[in-house]
Amino acid sequence: MDAPADPAFAQRCRESFGRQQAMALIGAKLELVEPGYVEISLPFRADLTQQKGYVHGGILGMIADTACGYSAFSLMPAGSSIVTVEYKMNILAPGRGALVAKGEVIKPGRTLTVARAEVYADDGKHVATMLQTLMMLAETPDTP
Amino acid sequence: MDAPADPAFAQRCRESFGRQQAMALIGAKLELVEPGYVEISLPFRADLTQQKGYVHGGILGMIADTACGYSAFSLMPAGSSIVTVEYKMNILAPGRGALVAKGEVIKPGRTLTVARAEVYADDGKHVATMLQTLMMLAETPDTP
Amino acid sequence: MDAPADPAFAQRCRESFGRQQAMALIGAKLELVEPGYVEISLPFRADLTQQKGYVHGGILGMIADTACGYSAFSLMPAGSSIVTVEYKMNILAPGRGALVAKGEVIKPGRTLTVARAEVYADDGKHVATMLQTLMMLAETPDTP
Amino acid sequence: MDAPADPAFAQRCRESFGRQQAMALIGAKLELVEPGYVEISLPFRADLTQQKGYVHGGILGMIADTACGYSAFSLMPAGSSIVTVEYKMNILAPGRGALVAKGEVIKPGRTLTVARAEVYADDGKHVATMLQTLMMLAETPDTP
Numbered sequence: 001m002d003a004p005a006d007p008a009f010a011q012r013c014r015e016s017f018g019r020q021q022a023m024a025l026i027g028a029k030l031e032l033v034e035p036g037y038v039e040i041s042l043p044f045r046a047d048l049t050q051q052k053g054y055v056h057g058g059i060l061g062m063i064a065d066t067a068c069g070y071s072a073f074s075l076m077p078a079g080s081s082i083v084t085v086e087y088k089m090n091i092l093a094p095g096r097g098a099l100v101a102k103g104e105v106i107k108p109g110r111t112l113t114v115a116r117a118e119v120y121a122d123d124g125k126h127v128a129t130m131l132q133t134l135m136m137l138a139e140t141p142d143t144p
Numbered sequence: 145m146d147a148p149a150d151p152a153f154a155q156r157c158r159e160s161f162g163r164q165q166a167m168a169l170i171g172a173k174l175e176l177v178e179p180g181y182v183e184i185s186l187p188f189r190a191d192l193t194q195q196k197g198y199v200h201g202g203i204l205g206m207i208a209d210t211a212c213g214y215s216a217f218s219l220m221p222a223g224s225s226i227v228t229v230e231y232k233m234n235i236l237a238p239g240r241g242a243l244v245a246k247g248e249v250i251k252p253g254r255t256l257t258v259a260r261a262e263v264y265a266d267d268g269k270h271v272a273t274m275l276q277t278l279m280m281l282a283e284t285p286d287t288p
Numbered sequence: 289m290d291a292p293a294d295p296a297f298a299q300r301c302r303e304s305f306g307r308q309q310a311m312a313l314i315g316a317k318l319e320l321v322e323p324g325y326v327e328i329s330l331p332f333r334a335d336l337t338q339q340k341g342y343v344h345g346g347i348l349g350m351i352a353d354t355a356c357g358y359s360a361f362s363l364m365p366a367g368s369s370i371v372t373v374e375y376k377m378n379i380l381a382p383g384r385g386a387l388v389a390k391g392e393v394i395k396p397g398r399t400l401t402v403a404r405a406e407v408y409a410d411d412g413k414h415v416a417t418m419l420q421t422l423m424m425l426a427e428t429p430d431t432p
Numbered sequence: 433m434d435a436p437a438d439p440a441f442a443q444r445c446r447e448s449f450g451r452q453q454a455m456a457l458i459g460a461k462l463e464l465v466e467p468g469y470v471e472i473s474l475p476f477r478a479d480l481t482q483q484k485g486y487v488h489g490g491i492l493g494m495i496a497d498t499a500c501g502y503s504a505f506s507l508m509p510a511g512s513s514i515v516t517v518e519y520k521m522n523i524l525a526p527g528r529g530a531l532v533a534k535g536e537v538i539k540p541g542r543t544l545t546v547a548r549a550e551v552y553a554d555d556g557k558h559v560a561t562m563l564q565t566l567m568m569l570a571e572t573p574d575t576p
Contacts, residue, residue: 021191022200025169047165053288056166057213057228058206065202084201085400086421088232088376088520088563090546092539106561107524111399112373112423114522114561129538129546131520131563133374133421135400144197229544230565232376232419232520234402236395250417251380255543256517256567258378258417273394273402275376275419277518277565279544309479310488313457335453341576344454345501345516346494353490372489376520432485 004035005077012078013038013070016142020066028063030070036105038070043098055095060119060128064089067103068115068132073142075108081140085112087132098122111135148179149221156222157182157214160286164210172207174214180249182214187242199239204263204272208233211247212259212276217286219252225284229256231276242266255279292323293365300366301326301358304430308354316351318358324393326358331386343383348407348416352377355391356403356420361430363396369428373400375420386410399423436467437509444510445470445502448574452498460495462502468537470502475530487527492551492560496521499535500547500564505574507540513572517544519564530554543567 006012010033017023017030023040026048032039040063042048042055050056065087073082100120107114112135119128150156154177161167161174167184170192176183184207186192186199194200209231217226244264251258256279263272294300298321305311305318311328314336320327328351330336330343338344353375361370388408395402400423407416438444442465449455449462455472458480464471472495474480474487482488497519505514532552539546544567551560 016195019195020200021193022203025191047169049165051160051163051286052225056164056206056210058202058209059166061205061209061231062200062202065205066200069201081196083238084235086232086234086374086402087205088230090230090539090563090565091228092546094227107522107558114374114524116561126539129548129563131522131561133522142195230518230546234395234419234421236402251378251414258380258518260417270395273404273419275378275417277378304483307483308488309481310491313479335457337453339448339451339574340513344452344494344498345519346490346497347454349493349497349519350488350490353493354488357489369484371526372523374520374522375489375493376518378518379516382515430483 004075009035009074013074016073017070023066026059026062033070033074036071036075038067038074038103040067040101055099057091060091060095061089063099063101064117064119064128064130067101067117068130069134071103071105071115072113072134075105076136079139081137081142083135083137085133085135087130089128089130091128093125093127095127096121099127148219152222153179153218157218160217161214167210170203170206177214177218180215180219182211182218182247184211184245199243201235204235204239205233207243207245208261208263208272208274211245211261212274213278215247215249215259216257216278219249220280223283225281225286227279227281229277229279231274233272233274235272237269237271239271240265243271292363296366297323297362301362304361305358311354314347314350321358321362324359324363326355326362326391328355328389343387345379348379348383349377351387351389352405352407352416352418355389355405356418357422359391359393359403360401360422363393364424367427369425369430371423371425373421373423375418377416377418379416381413381415383415384409387415436507441467441506445506448505449502455498458491458494465502465506468503468507470499470506470535472499472533487531489523492523492527493521495531495533496549496551496560496562499533499549500562501566503535503537503547504545504566507537508568511571513569513574515567515569517565517567519562521560521562523560525557525559527559528553531559
């Protein structure tokens with residue numbers, strides 16, 4: 001992966017993630033931030049489940065979405081912001097137990113970045129795969 | 145839309161939705177269930193937001209995903225269960241305020257069903273659109 | 289749909305379509321151009337088929353892709369160009385006989401536009417649905 | 433990748449590909465068939481291009497679609513057939529020159545298979561990435 005435009009990329013990602021109250025709500029943690037790559041962990045909780053007791057597909061989407069987002073954000077210059085344009089996710093297996101979402105930039109760009117995330121269960125099972133498009137907003141604050 | 149295979153479809157959907165603890169976690173409600181069509185409402189809460197104060201894209205995904213799912217489930221026979229195969233969502237505008245997700249079957253099928261959901265804000269803004277594929281599991285309990 | 293930025297939008301779309309040699313190769317015609325909406329027809333030919341004799345899924349994708357593209361291009365200012373960022377298509381039924389792809393902008397934007405296309409067979413069957421993201425390139429020629 | 437259910441998988445894929453008249457129309461060749469993996473090549477031709485002289489995005493979709501399809505078909509039992517349920521493709525760079533589409537199964541399944549394809553130009557550029565869902569039709573002829 002290319003060198004990040006912002007040497008303080010990891011701290012910038014962690015601060016931004018820290019403002020995502022929705023991540024706190026579900027108990028997700030940003031475990032690792034490297035240039036163009038992040039990992040987000042999600043411990044199992046009963047209140048994250050769907051009608052059959054598996055982690056809700058939308059919760060899988062939340063951590064995959066966020067993993068794609070910060071993998072892209074890690075490569076962007078300080079002072080920029082990012083929006084999710086769209087994503088597509090295939091659910092490959094029911095989400096059981098603790099999960100990790102691994103997001104990776106596959107095509108960085110000045111305006112648009114394409115990223116991919118894989119979600120794995122703690123037994124190693126491949127639970128979901130996401131392909132996402134993000135847009136950088138130059139010189140736009142990443143705060144409310 | 146075709147007549148549902150199960151006359152008790154609405155109650156079956158409501159009971160299933162009631163077992164989705166993730167929907168309770170975010171405060172989503174199943175407002176309307178018709179054959180092949182459902183509406184889910186989501187009041188605004190600060191703990192549903194991302195770093196800029198908008199409703200998290202993954203939360204938009206959760207209600208759109210669930211709206212697609214129950215629109216499909218409403219047409220399925222009693223005793224069946226359903227899994228989300230995949231979905232793709234475009235975010236069209238930031239999610240501000242209370243939201244509603246309207247899910248609709250566009251192609252029912254014996255094995256696979258294709259559904260679409262539109263997410264709107266309470267000011268009428270079109271916030272997101274989702275296209276989803278679901279698979280019916282015949283004679284499979286919809287419980288843990 | 290909003291008024292197009294370029295009053296000569298229809299002619300601009302037709303000239304651009306006329307340069308798409310791939311459309312000529314498969315025999316597709318641009319039948320209708322309105323602001324934010326186009327229709328492309330495709331007569332059946334045996335050399336467009338896959339192994340079972342239906343129109344190839346990739347050919348369905350070609351006309352749906354192009355219908356989305358020109359629906360978006362119709363709303364753009366003179367002197368701009370357009371690129372397809374991504375698309376997702378569900379195939380709903382085998383493609384038999386002559387087809388029409390109807391493309392429509394669902395969210396115009398300064399940089400990004402989201403469009404949808406529906407493909408129908410001449411017996412009225414809904415064959416495919418596509419959701420697509422496009423990016424405008426301002427002041428960029430739409431020629432080689 | 434798992435061992436294929438049909439030892440004659442490669443010949444079965446080649447015969448099926450040979451019946452795809454749309455592949456002949458565009459000049460695509462099935463170069464390699466391994467269990468769960470195939471490569472399709474596409475020499476450049478002017479009649480495959482869009483309005484700016486690049487290979488048409490829908491043509492990229494055709495070879496990616498077909499590469500996903502035969503990667504999945506290679507793992508299926510003799511006597512079965514396959515349909516494309518849906519796919520999503522991101523275009524990462526303009527398609528220039530000769531192309532190759534590399535399709536790979538990422539989750540084989542009894543009913544549904546998920547596959548991915550990457551399209552590269554002959555200068556090594558990553559041109560497109562596709563994520564696709566396919567459904568096996570057991571004991572269904574793969575012929576018209």
